[in-house]
Amino acid sequence: xxxxxxxxxxxxxxxxxxxxxxxxxxxxxxxxxDIEGETALVKNAIRQFSAHIAGFYDSGGAAAGLNTIPxxxxxxxxxxxxxxxxxxxxxxxxxxxxxxxxxxxLFADLTHAVAVxxxxxxxxxxxxxxxxxxxxxAKKAGFITVRYFLKKMWSRWIIIDYEVYLRDDEMMPVPFxxxxxx
Amino acid sequence: MVKLKNLIISSEALAACAxxxxxxxxxxxxxxxxxxxxxxxxxxxxxxALIGLLFLLVIIFVRLLIFAKxxxxxxxxxxxxxxxxxxxxxxxxxxxxxxxxxxxxxxxxPEGESFSGDARGYIEGSVYAGKRSFPPAMKLHMTNISPxxxxxxxxxGSIASELLYTGVGNKYEKKMKINSAVPxxxxxxxxxxxxxxxxxxxxLTDSSGKLxxxxxxxxxxxxPGAEDSFRVEKQPYTFYMKxxxxxxxxxxxxxxxxEQGKGGLYxxxxxxxxxxxxxxxxxxxxxxxxxxxxxSFEDLRKWAEIEIVKDYGIFxxxxxxxxxxxxxxxxxxxxxxxxxEVFGKESVEENR
Numbered sequence: 001x002x003x004x005x006x007x008x009x010x011x012x013x014x015x016x017x018x019x020x021x022x023x024x025x026x027x028x029x030x031x032x033x034d035i036e037g038e039t040a041l042v043k044n045a046i047r048q049f050s051a052h053i054a055g056f057y058d059s060g061g062a063a064a065g066l067n068t069i070p071x072x073x074x075x076x077x078x079x080x081x082x083x084x085x086x087x088x089x090x091x092x093x094x095x096x097x098x099x100x101x102x103x104x105x106l107f108a109d110l111t112h113a114v115a116v117x118x119x120x121x122x123x124x125x126x127x128x129x130x131x132x133x134x135x136x137x138a139k140k141a142g143f144i145t146v147r148y149f150l151k152k153m154w155s156r157w158i159i160i161d162y163e164v165y166l167r168d169d170e171m172m173p174v175p176f177x178x179x180x181x182x
Numbered sequence: 183m184v185k186l187k188n189l190i191i192s193s194e195a196l197a198a199c200a201x202x203x204x205x206x207x208x209x210x211x212x213x214x215x216x217x218x219x220x221x222x223x224x225x226x227x228x229x230x231a232l233i234g235l236l237f238l239l240v241i242i243f244v245r246l247l248i249f250a251k252x253x254x255x256x257x258x259x260x261x262x263x264x265x266x267x268x269x270x271x272x273x274x275x276x277x278x279x280x281x282x283x284x285x286x287x288x289x290x291x292p293e294g295e296s297f298s299g300d301a302r303g304y305i306e307g308s309v310y311a312g313k314r315s316f317p318p319a320m321k322l323h324m325t326n327i328s329p330x331x332x333x334x335x336x337x338x339g340s341i342a343s344e345l346l347y348t349g350v351g352n353k354y355e356k357k358m359k360i361n362s363a364v365p366x367x368x369x370x371x372x373x374x375x376x377x378x379x380x381x382x383x384x385x386l387t388d389s390s391g392k393l394x395x396x397x398x399x400x401x402x403x404x405x406p407g408a409e410d411s412f413r414v415e416k417q418p419y420t421f422y423m424k425x426x427x428x429x430x431x432x433x434x435x436x437x438x439x440x441e442q443g444k445g446g447l448y449x450x451x452x453x454x455x456x457x458x459x460x461x462x463x464x465x466x467x468x469x470x471x472x473x474x475x476x477x478s479f480e481d482l483r484k485w486a487e488i489e490i491v492k493d494y495g496i497f498x499x500x501x502x503x504x505x506x507x508x509x510x511x512x513x514x515x516x517x518x519x520x521x522x523e524v525f526g527k528e529s530v531e532e533n534r
Contacts, residue, residue: 003198007198011202011234014206015209015210018228022216025214026214079455081418089474119456123457144457164453164455164457166451170434172409181307
């Protein structure tokens with residue numbers, strides 16, 4: 001009986017040391033982590049993303065603004081590309097987030113989270129030079145639901161991708177297998 | 183030496199070894215230490231499990247020798263016991279062979295296209311290969327894919343497809359049918375469809391008609407109602423699509439369904455970063471304005487994700503497990519054939 005117990009303990013030890021981040025995963029699985037603290041950090045990352053993205057569009061894509069956006073390079077590149085495309089056409093997009101409410105935050109593990117957020121945005125195309133003095137379109141309201149995919153890197157949550165839905169659109173199940181590989 | 187032999191043949195050593203392996207496998211399958219649970223084979227291929235299996239192999243082998251010797255001296259054949267031990271030995275050897283020789287990978291294969299068997303043709307990150315394994319030498323040509331939809335919220339479905347399989351060294355070519363339900367064996371290689379989707383051909387132009395991009399993005403649009411997205415290089419748009427081969431299955435009727443055309447229909451939502459710039463149903467071969475660009479969908483191909491597994495270990499594990507099963511059946515039959523009175527007499531004698 002003692003030998004069997006030793007074998008079981010040895011097996012648990014072997015399973016523990018052969019898996020990377022085993023301690024973090026164990027803490028997550030048994031719920032021994034600060035979920036409220038992490039939720040606050042995720043919300044903060046999304047808030048920062050929205051605030052910086054608005055400022056970045058408004059500034060016409062000032063390069064310094066890129067570093068402040070808590071997002072993966074692919075996301076930043078896409079935003080920068082959009083702004084450059086608008087500048088080429090002599091426009092800037094003035095966007096302003098009116099309201100946002102986090103509907104759901106789901107942690108896939110300690111370093112991957114999915115957040116569903118209802119966001120109300122107002123946007124207006126303006127002349128790149130004359131700005132608000134020469135609006136190129138009427139102020140438009142956009143009521144969207146965004147599903148953010150976040151990853152904790154270097155102790156901070158960053159947005160690695162997002163999906164944009166119209167309010168009350170049906171969402172597909174989260175592709176966890178793919179998401180956890182990011 | 184005698185002590186070592188006694189330790190090896192002791193029931194405690196056997197139980198400890200089994201407990202070690204079972205605990206390790208259960209922990210791996212539960213995924214308590216990992217973010218995603220592993221598959222049984224991948225857990226058994228890890229060094230701690232292999233070391234445990236090697237110990238178990240030695241113990242079982244020694245026990246088999248002792249068992250066979252004892253039976254021959256007693257003049258009994260002991261078929262079920264020998265079969266049981268042989269089954270375990272074969273299974274363990276199979277797992278050890280599999281850990282070195284297993285090759286597993288996935289490929290995307292659209293209808294009408296071929297796969298040359300080249301290792302670079304496998305989906306990135308899908309290849310799992312032992313130290314002494316190599317991709318199977320073969321060629322595949324997808325001739326036909328047939329999806330069957332069974333309904334449900336996001337639906338469940340099954341896929342069947344026909345392939346032209348060319349064996350090693352182009353010696354022969356044969357038709358092969360594979361499906362998503364069970365793996366199909368050909369030349370020692372298992373084939374199974376893991377997922378299916380559509381690849382709509384899109385053409386994106388600017389207002390002057392200049393071509394911006396055209397391609398067949400492979401999207402997971404099955405079963406009908408499933409949504410997937412693609413992005414176009416150097417364009418700020420994300421295109422979210424659904425495909426309905428039959429308009430009757432469309433549930434989302436908030437947006438008007440176009441009357442024109444027959445057959446399939448796409449549901450398209452286009453986002454320019456955080457702004458939805460298009461949302462509606464799209465008829466194939468029609469041109470639609472999306473923001474400052476124009477898009478049309480002109481062709482549709484089906485594609486399947488095929489899992490390819492070459493593992494010689496399976497050919498030992500399967501008969502090994504069968505032998506264990508048969509030995510248990512034989513042992514159980516022998517027990518039930520013995521008259522109850524004999525058990526009664528024996529037990530009475532034992533009690534005395």
